[in-house]
Amino acid sequence: MLVDILGAVVEILGATVGESKAEERKERDAFAEGRVVFFEGCVTGARPYCRPTAEFLQASVGALAISPLRAANVRARYLPSDLVLVEVRKRRDGDPKTVEKNWTVFECRDGRDVVLIGCASGNAGYVRRALRFEGA
Numbered sequence: 001m002l003v004d005i006l007g008a009v010v011e012i013l014g015a016t017v018g019e020s021k022a023e024e025r026k027e028r029d030a031f032a033e034g035r036v037v038f039f040e041g042c043v044t045g046a047r048p049y050c051r052p053t054a055e056f057l058q059a060s061v062g063a064l065a066i067s068p069l070r071a072a073n074v075r076a077r078y079l080p081s082d083l084v085l086v087e088v089r090k091r092r093d094g095d096p097k098t099v100e101k102n103w104t105v106f107e108c109r110d111g112r113d114v115v116l117i118g119c120a121s122g123n124a125g126y127v128r129r130a131l132r133f134e135g136a
Contacts, residue, residue, distance in 0.1 A: 035060065036060045037058070039056065040054060040119065041054065041103075041120075041123065042055065042096075042117075042119075043057075043117050044116045044118070045110075045113060045116050046110050046113030049077045049079050049080075049115075050115065051066055051077075054099075056069065057117075057126075057127070058076060059129070062081065062132065064079045064117075064126075064131050065077055065078040066079070081131065083108040083131060084108060085133045088106055090104065091105055091118065095118075098118070100118065103119055104120070104124040106118075106124075106133065117131075
């Protein structure tokens with residue numbers, strides 16, 4: 001009986017992992033084809049494009065926006081494409097609480113203003129390509 005239960009749990013977990021890998025692959029393919037991908041993230045620091053809460057980032061080749069919803073162009077605020085990347089790092093204790101503990105942080109400058117872009121490490125590649133931080 002215990003072996004049957006463990007077998008069922010392993011099957012369910014395997015199917016879930018397989019589904020999430022397939023979803024990740026579909027998302028990468030969509031981005032490569034020029035479509036927008038959405039993921040949880042935040043932008044803090046200089047106004048007007050930052051928001052005080054973690055929301056969704058929408059990335060496409062050459063553009064990154066923050067939106068309260070996981071839908072294209074719904075109240076999206078696009079970040080300037082000329083942000084200067086200072087550092088890519090993990091979250092620090094002094095970072096705003098909207099940046100989750102295990103996220104990757106892109107510390108940027110907009111003139112004199114500091115802008116932090118935070119997202120899960122698995123989505124950091126979308127931020128890099130959207131803002132053309134390829135070599136970072």
